[in-house]
Amino acid sequence: MAGELDRIDRKILKLLQEDGRLSNAELAGLVNVSPATCHRRTQRLFDEGFIQGVRAHIDPQKVDRSALVIVGVVLDRSTPQSFAEFEEVVRKADFILDCHLVAGDFDYFLKIRTRDMADFNKLHGEKLIALPGVRQTRTFFVMKEVTDNAPLPF
Structure with missing residues (x-):
């Protein structure tokens, strides 16, 4: 059964996405299995x-x-080495929440949270443009978060 998900596994995943603080006993009750079976499956x-x-999912405003x-990023070269150098630095950058290599007009999209536009402007001038190989950036300020980090459907 290694690597396969049955109905109970999918329900466990769905419930834990909704509330990662469920106790094993609560989770077992919701999926109709014994606590021991639930613990084994979850493990x-x-x-x-x-x-x-x-x-924990932290409220950014708090x-x-x-x-x-x-931030859309275009690198000055499209080589495996330039991508690897950029990604190595980004992984260590504490101000970048997400980084995605994409197809299209940009090489990467970065997700960043700051206090305000002035805070971002400072970060941009001091850190973003210093990332290795960056030729161009285009910034998009999110006006409204409709959905963020939604659970995967099961």
Whole structure:
């Protein structure tokens, strides 16, 4: 059964996406299995990488990071080495929440949260344009977050 998901596994995943704080006993009750069976299944989902981790979803406004900014990045060269250098630095940059290699007019899209436009402007001038190989950036300030990090459908 390794690597396969049945109905109960899918329900466990769905429920944990909705509320990662469910106790094993609560989760077992919701999926109609014993706590021991639920624990074994959940542990397998972790062990096989279906669940990569559990963490708190922080309200950005409560921690003074209400400005969401998407930055399109174009590198000066499209080589495996330039991509690898850029990605290595981005992985270590604590101000970048997400980084995605994309097809189209940009090489990458970055997701960044800042206090406000002035805070982003400072970050842009000091850190973004210093990323290796960056030829051009285009900034998109998010006006309204319709959905963010929605659960995967099961």
